[in-house]
Amino acid sequence: MTETCHSQWQYNFAFLDENTKRMLRRALLKAVAIPGYQVPFGSREMPLPYGWGTGGIQLTASIIGQDDVLKVIDQGADDTTNAVNIRRFFARVTSVATTSSTAAASLIQSRHRIPETPLRPGQIMVFQVPEPEALRTLEASEVETRKLHAHQEYGLMHVKLYEDIARFGHIATSYDYPVMVNQRYLSSPSPIPKFDNPKLHMSPALLLFGAGREKRLYAIPPHTRVESLAFEDHPFTVQRWEQACALCGSHDSYLDEIITDDAGARMFVCSDTDYCQQQQESKA
Amino acid sequence: MYVAVKGGETAIARSWDLLAAARRGDSALAELSLGQIRQQLRLAVARVMQEGSLYDEELAALALKQAAGDTVEAVFLLRAFRTTLPRFASSKPLDTAAMRVRRRVSGTFKDVPGGQILGPTADYTQRLLDFSLGDNSDVPPCALADSGVPQPLPSVLEVLAAEGLIEAEQPLPGDPEPADLTRQPLMFPADRATRLQNLARADEGWLLGLAYSTQRGYAESHPFAGEIRMGEVSVSVCPEELGFDIDIGEITLTECQMINQFAGSKTAPPQFTRGYGLSFGEAERKAMAMALVDRSLRAEELGEAAHAPAQQQEFVLYHSDNVEASGFVQHLKLPHYVDFQAELSLIRTLRAQATSSAVQEANHD
């Protein structure tokens, strides 16, 4: 019903209005109090599409302050298109400092990776989560999965993993590998490779998870037990590569495979671009 | 040769330039004004306002222009803007009985109190391309004053209600404040007010397909279009500091009341039941589809078997929002290098295992 066209529209600090931030903040406090439990929240439409990190963006918007130094990564890299877009969004609506250095960041928003550089106390990591419900592929109904969590009834997941073992000889889940948080809630670590799961356990940093489209958020406080599901005779293992990173020579980082010519030649490089650069510089 | 992934920022800036150029098209042609879009693409504007949950024709026209006519993208733009708007007040419930009706039709009786009012509709046109519109056409003047429509226009369903043949529509005990899906997450089981809110914001195509499925045997609905009315309705608010209602303007609405056969249950006699649809602007297809889906979602409440997709709350309501659906379907365009690498390693391992066990079996034979 307005006739003006808002050509000089001024957005609030971090885009969200203060009421929305308070709603998110109250939900975050409950999430921290109940580690791994999915708190429903009144997710808003953000200027990036659902599925492209709106949950993470809303969490970041509700916690970010002028003194923060923000790092945004997608697939471990700071300069993938979506990471660039999200970082520019926050630079535009908050004017906070941004960085690609894991060590220099106070706040790290990520899609699909945890940096190789160990997180430190006081840092907050925000994960973008497409599907917060670890049981969703096994049970489509939210009413039913809520009941399963209420009763800590996770047999479905154990059966699924056991069937993998019976069929393949090992658990055939390579990313978004389910974890038990604080020995109570089965949780999705977001689609990080299982290579990153051990970094969740007793992390010194606060880990926050936001699913905008599904309107759920959850948290893993620092120094919290996080166990990847496994069986006694089939312990949890992570990915290993025969190759070292072709750029920095690292043997202990998660590697991306890159096809380099039409004949299918390939090379392996660190997915964490900041880590790779640190390694290259320390050798130079 | 391996090309470093650096350079994302520059590539993104170039893609913006290309997008802007493609939106504008040939600059030798006149640029669309928002006024033109509002006036000449009014149904697109209405759909963007409806699914964008924001009644603002100017902003909806801007969204359509910016989205180059992509309705779902325009809805998304409007919703994202809506997020930033502070909330000053809640309006009083709209009174559609007091609508200044421009169109009202019913499929149930040949004549109804107040008459069938056709209004501006394409229903009775022959869908032949009108080549005269290809040139700048002058529309012959049209007598707009429709002084014959009584106001308020009696509702068709009141006739049935007076005989007790259709279920009464009563507020819930205590008339609780409905949930606000723009501020609260959808929770299950969802009550009817919440479901209607979700359906009102739902993608028209999704509702249309579901509604159609209920007519083709996936739910037993037996619907009749009891009444469809379109026109202008006043919006009023009652600011706490004033303590009385003030009129803040009027909006165009389309309302559909479907009538459905109901054989009765243990607690209710055989009677007609209702399905309800309401939409901003002139949007009959949307309002009718919404009314059909509203009725099918009442299956459980009315003691009907609920095995069709259109009767299942979680299925219908969780997948109705085109901003959510569009985002998530299209997020597959984003890089998934890390997860794909993990799957690649896994598939290679599984293949190696399958090959070696096949070799072992062959050796045993």
Add this chain to the structure above:
Amino acid sequence: MLQQAFDNMEQDCQQVFRTTLSALAEPLLPLTLPCLPAALPGLKPATSALLYTLIDQDVTLWAPALPAATLASLRFHCALRLADTPEQADFILLPAGSSLPPLSSLRAGSPEYPDRSTTILLEVEDFTPQQVEASGPGFASPRRFGATGLPPAFWTQWQANHARFPLGVDVLLISATQLAGLPRSTVVQEG
């Protein structure tokens, strides 16, 4: 009559929230609030800061009788809505010296939605590492903690509250300028 809230509501609320988030993430580690508003009559400055940060028209607060000036300021700055009883409230405010409603009577959430539970803002005199040893999520190793001015038998009630995990209430312990978080996940041993 109205008290001034924060100098910069948006930035100061963010700062106070971050401290609160840290306080619950690493429980029973007293943190000093980075900014404080003028104290509301009858409340500590840190309590006023938390109320401005957490309360708005979407939640209800229960408190024992508060000075009229405090209520007026909270209505103005936070659109405060008071709950009729502690059992209904989203937040419970207990100024120093108030009696503690039985924790077991307060909203503890449901098995499906344990987050629908009360948060208590509990004023104490000061923090002292003398009373209990605590552990759980957020503790790299067990931590000693204590607070003077806690309601009698608080820790006994707390043990019962923790025993219902994941149901339960969460507490923010507040001194004049400091804050310590006590989420339901924290295990406490007296002595």
